[in-house]
Amino acid sequence: MERLLKIELLKILSYNTFIILFGLTIGFYILFLLAGTQINLNIDQFDLKAFLRFPTVWQSVSYYSSWFFPLLSLVVILILGNEFNFRTLRQNIIDGLTRTEFFYGKLLIIVLISLLVTILLFVSAIIIGISFTGLSINFNVAGLKYIFSFFIQTIAYLTFALLISLLVKSVGASIVVFIGYFIFELIIRAYLSIFSLNFANYLPAKVFANLTPATSLSTIIADENIKLMIEKNTQLNTELSFNANLIVAFIYLIIFVLLSYQIIKNKDL
Amino acid sequence: MRVLKIDNISKSYGKNQALDRLSLNIEKTNIFGILGPNGSGKTTILAIILGVVKQNSGNFQWFDNQENTQLTERIGALLEMPNFYPYLSLYKNLRISAEIKKIENPDEEIEKVLNEVGLIERQYSKYNTLSLGMKQRLALASVLLGNPEILILDEPTNGLDPKGIADVREILIDQAKKGKTIIIASHILDEVQKTCSHIAILKKGKLLKLGRIDEILKSEKTITISSDNIDELYELIVRSGLSKKTIKINNELIITLEDKIQAKDINEFAFKNNFILNKFEERKISLESEFLKIVD
Incomplete structure (x- = not known):
């Protein structure tokens, strides 16, 4: 495993496009996060800072992060597309890497990237939470499940990108298909919602997005009565529960990994 | 000792039959040339034995190893164009x-092979700054990395200047002297003739000829003769049954002899029939002429 990781890191750590894309994503993430914490709106009955206090901060920062890090799917498409484009996948196999090892190498990079951004999210949430809740308060870990589901969400997006990249090969076309799929699913979901079909909740993009649900608006309502009323009215019976959604996401993730592996295993290179 | 057994391998891409029940064996220390016109299946068979393309039927076996496993250290190969990461240095690509x-001592090995192909000065240059010839040399360095027993090279002299071609030939002959088995697919017949000990000629995925290069080249004897009455002599030779093929060009006859017929038999035949030959020359057969004869 160490050898495979070493090989993959040799390939990407000197690749400027990877460094720039990864760096920009992290840079903008931190910049917007800092800017977000500085918003100070004084509106009666609303407490905007509630998003940034424990335990809500875990969910808020996970939700915010879920808008940024799917961008890293482009990095995966780029890395794999290059292997086809430069025909280095073929050369790696000729040099003696097995197809399974090549696949594990790419999976390791996906897990490593997901782990790095999850750690960044965790550290950001702790810093923000402590800043707005104070050190004296024992920070609540109840929302930590959102950190885990964010980790799964990132791996799911990246493995989906891996699968598309293996099917399409070309970097440009893979990016179009990847983004196109999310737009396509959005249209399908809108169409299914006309007929109130719950099936829409099981589609991949919806399942992945639901792994990091938006913090309820009721969080920032100061008046307890209004808060209860909003919570009651916004409960959607059609949505999957958090745990059920996590299981479905896992199933998709496993399907993407197995399909990708089968393609690499059987494709003429 | 046999290093590779190819048994009845077929491969098609859609309707195009790239290989048709190809079988051949390659022995240790052979310099084995695979020849054939474009689309004959040379690269496909190399891609199959290297594991990057899957055959539709048939099998191959390296070193009588049933599973074709643990071959990494024993084979060095280059298929078609050199394939490297263009944004990385030569050193990092080889790393x-x-x-x-x-490889246990990678830095030492990399330095050794870069020296061997004359690219040590450029080891920290990016791959995309190299000329085509240099890229080909780097590919050769990559093949030699780890001192493999078997070298597989697809068009190794592509893009090289005459000096580069001679250098590659020298490297290959040097490697062969060290007891390596070398498998080369090439279009450059002169190079193959100078380098290879054995050849296989393919056409449309089928094996047309296989054997030692010297035996293939002497398998058909050809002579050139001329005489005053060339038309009459031509008719006589054609009817004599001494030749497989006789071609008249200007005032000369190019005669491909039947298997058991010697050049002196033609001389005697002409003499007995009162022809005085003013030219009698045994033709040296080049691989090129033999190749063209086989594939046409």
Whole structure:
């Protein structure tokens, strides 16, 4: 495993496009996060800072992060597309890497990237939470499940990108298909919602997005009565529960990994 | 000792039959040339034995190893164009190959092979700054990395200047002297004739000829003769049954002899029939002429 990781890191750590894309994503993430914490709106009955206090901060920062890090799917498409484009996948196999090892190498990079951004999210949430809740308060870990589901969400997006990249090969076309799929699913979901079909909740993009649900608006309502009323009215019976959604996401993730592996295993290179 | 057994391999891409029940064996220390016109299946068979393309039917076996496993350290190969990461230096590209091949002292090995192909001065240059000839040399360095027993090279002299071609030939002959088995697919017949000990000629995925190069080249004897009455002599030779093929060009006859007929038999035949030959020359057969004869 160490050898495979070493090989993959040799390939990407000197690749400027990877460094720039990864760096920009992290840079903008931190910049917007800092800017977000500085918003100070004084509106009666609303407490905007509630998003940034424990335990809500875990969910808020996970939700915010879920808008940024799917961008890293482009990095995966780029890395794999290059292997086809430069025909280095073929050369790696000729040099003696097995197809399974090549696949594990790419999976390791996906897990490593997901782990790095999850750690960044965790550290950001702790810093923000402590800043707005104070050190004296024992920070609540109840929302930590959102950190885990964010980790799964990132791996799911990246493995989906891996699968598309293996099917399409070309970097440009893979990016179009990847983004196109999310737009396509959005249209399908809108169409299914006309007929109130719950099936829409099981589609991949919806399942992945639901792994990091938006913090309820009721969080920032100061008046307890209004808060209860909003919570009651916004409960959607059609949505999957958090745990059920996590299981479905896992199933998709496993399907993407197995399909990708089968393609690499059987494709003429 | 046999290093590779190819048994009845077929491969098609859609309707195009790239290989048709190809079988051949390659022995240790052979310099084995695979020849054939474009689309004959040369690269496809190399891609199959290297594991990057899957055959539709048939099998191959390296070193009588049933599973074709643990071959990494024993084979060095280049298929078609050199394939490297263009944004990485020569050193880093070879470092990746060294890690894949599980080479124990990678830095030492990389320095050795870069010296061997004359690229040590450029080891920290990016791959995309190299000329085509240099890229080909780097590919050769990658093949030699880890001192493999078998070298597989697809068009190794592509893009090289005459000096580069001679250098590659020298490297290959040097490697062969060290007891390596070398498999080359090439279009450059002169190079193959100078380098290879054995050849296989393919056409449309079928094996047309296989054997030692010297035996293939002497398998058909050809002579050139001329005489005053060339038309009459031509008719006589054609009817005599001494030749497989007789071609008249200007005032000369180019005669391909039947298997058991010697050049002196033609001389005697002409003399007995009152022809005085003013030219009698045994033709040296080039691989090129033999190749063209076989594939046409």
